[in-house]
Amino acid sequence: MTVPANEPPFSPGLAGVVAAETAIGLVDGANGRLLYRGYPIVEVVKQGTYASVVDLLLTGEWHPGTVLAPAPVPPMVLTALRLLPASTHPMDALRTAVSVWGANAGLPWPPTADQARELIAFAPSALAAFSRLREGLEPVNPQPGLDLASAFLQQLHDEAPDPATARALEAYLMAGAEHGLNASTFAARVIVATRSDLTSAICGAIGALKGPLHGGAPAEVLGQLDEIGTIDHAEAWAREKLAKRELIMGFGHRVYRAYDPRAAALRVVAENLPHRPPWLDLAIGAEEAILRVFAELKPNRVIKTNVEFYAAAVLQGVGLSPDLFPATFGLARLAGWSAHVIEQAAVDKIIRPEARYVGAPERHLPQANG
Numbered sequence: 397m398t399v400p401a402n403e404p405p406f407s408p409g410l411a412g413v414v415a416a417e418t419a420i421g422l423v424d425g426a427n428g429r430l431l432y433r434g435y436p437i438v439e440v441v442k443q444g445t446y447a448s449v450v451d452l453l454l455t456g457e458w459h460p461g462t463v464l465a466p467a468p469v470p471p472m473v474l475t476a477l478r479l480l481p482a483s484t485h486p487m488d489a490l491r492t493a494v495s496v497w498g499a500n501a502g503l504p505w506p507p508t509a510d511q512a513r514e515l516i517a518f519a520p521s522a523l524a525a526f527s528r529l530r531e532g533l534e535p536v537n538p539q540p541g542l543d544l545a546s547a548f549l550q551q552l553h554d555e556a557p558d559p560a561t562a563r564a565l566e567a568y569l570m571a572g573a574e575h576g577l578n579a580s581t582f583a584a585r586v587i588v589a590t591r592s593d594l595t596s597a598i599c600g601a602i603g604a605l606k607g608p609l610h611g612g613a614p615a616e617v618l619g620q621l622d623e624i625g626t627i628d629h630a631e632a633w634a635r636e637k638l639a640k641r642e643l644i645m646g647f648g649h650r651v652y653r654a655y656d657p658r659a660a661a662l663r664v665v666a667e668n669l670p671h672r673p674p675w676l677d678l679a680i681g682a683e684e685a686i687l688r689v690f691a692e693l694k695p696n697r698v699i700k701t702n703v704e705f706y707a708a709a710v711l712q713g714v715g716l717s718p719d720l721f722p723a724t725f726g727l728a729r730l731a732g733w734s735a736h737v738i739e740q741a742a743v744d745k746i747i748r749p750e751a752r753y754v755g756a757p758e759r760h761l762p763q764a765n766g
Contacts, residue, residue: 421575432449432453448460448462466520468538480492482530485606490522536554573728574729579610580605606722683701
C-alpha cells in the first residue's frame with residue numbers, strides 16, 4: 397500500500413519518539429547517569445531512604461527525614477488474597493491487591509500524592525501476606541516503628557531483619573524507583589491520560605512489568621550464575637553463549653551505553669551485605685570475565701553491566717525467593733509510576749498516536765446467492 401506523502405514516519409515500538417516531557421527523572425544513557433529530580437542516583441542511594449525518595453519523586457523536594465509508615469493489609473484485600481491459588485504469580489497477586497484496594501477506596505480523579513502514599517504504604521504488606529499465605533502461613537502485621545523495607549522483610553519472615561540487611565533492600569527499592577518512560581511507566585501514563593484513576597494506571601503498569609522483557613531479568617541472572625558454577629568457568633560459558641547467539645542477562649541496555657549507575661550503586665550494597673555469601677564472589681568474578689568477552693567479541697558495541705545483575709545479588713542476599721523478584725521490583729517502581737501518573741494528569745491530554753494501515757485495500761463482500 398502506498399504511504400501518503402504527508403503521513404508521519406513509522407517508528408516500531410515508538411523508538412526515538414518523544415511522547416512526554418517530564419521533570420521527574422533523567423536517564424542519560426550515553427554518559428551513564430540517572431538523576432531523580434536532578435539528584436544523581438548514587439548520591440540518593442547513599443544518603444537517602446525509600447521514604448525520602450518517594451517524597452522526592454512525588455513532590456520534587458528532598459526531605460531526608462521523611463517517614464512513610466508501613467500499613468497493614470486492608471481486610472478486603474486480605475480476603476481477596478486468601479482466595480488466590482498458591483500457584484498464582486506474585487505479580488498477579490500484587491496487581492489483584494492494588495485493584496481490590498482501589499475498588500474499595502473509590503479514588504477520585506485527578507490522582508494525588510496522598511493517594512500514592514497510601515498505596516505505597518500497604519503494597520509491601522500485601523505482597524508479604526500473599527507470600528505467607530501460599531506457604532500455608534498466616535500473614536503478620538508490620539511492627540510499629542519499622543520502615544517500609546524492614547517491615548516487608550519482617551512480614552515475610554515473621555522476624556525483624558538486621559539493620560544491614562534491611563538497608564540493602566532499601567537501597568534496591570531506591571535504585572528501582574524511577575527510570576524514565578519505560579514500558580510500564582508509559583502504560584501508566586496512557587491510562588491516566590484518559591482521566592482514569594491512580595489504581596487503574598498502576599494495575600496497567602504492573603501488567604506491563606510482568607512481561608519477561610521488562611521485569612523478569614534478575615531471577616534469570618541467578619540461573620546463569622548456577623550454570624557458570626565457578627569463576628574459572630565464566631569466560632568459557634560466556635563464549636559459548638555468544639557463539640550460540642543466546643542472550644546473557646544482566647548485560648547491555650536499551651538506553652545505557654555506559655555502566656548502569658544503578659548497577660554501580662547496588663554492587664556497593666551487595667559487597668557490604670552483613671554475611672557475604674560465596675555466590676557474591678562468583679557474581680563479581682563472572683561479571684569481570686563476561687565484560688572481557690564482550691569487549692573482545694563485540695568490539696563495536698558498548699555492552700556493560702545493567703541493574704539486573706546486581707539486583708539479583710541484593711535480592712537473594714536479603715532472603716527473597718526468585719519468584720518474588722519481579723513483584724519486589726514493582727514495589728520499588730510504585731514511587732516512579734505514581735509520580736508520572738500525577739505529572740501526566742496535570743497535562744490532561746489524552747495520548748492517541750496514529751496507526752498505519754497495511755491491510756487489504758477497500759473491497760466488497762460477495763453478494764449472497766439467491
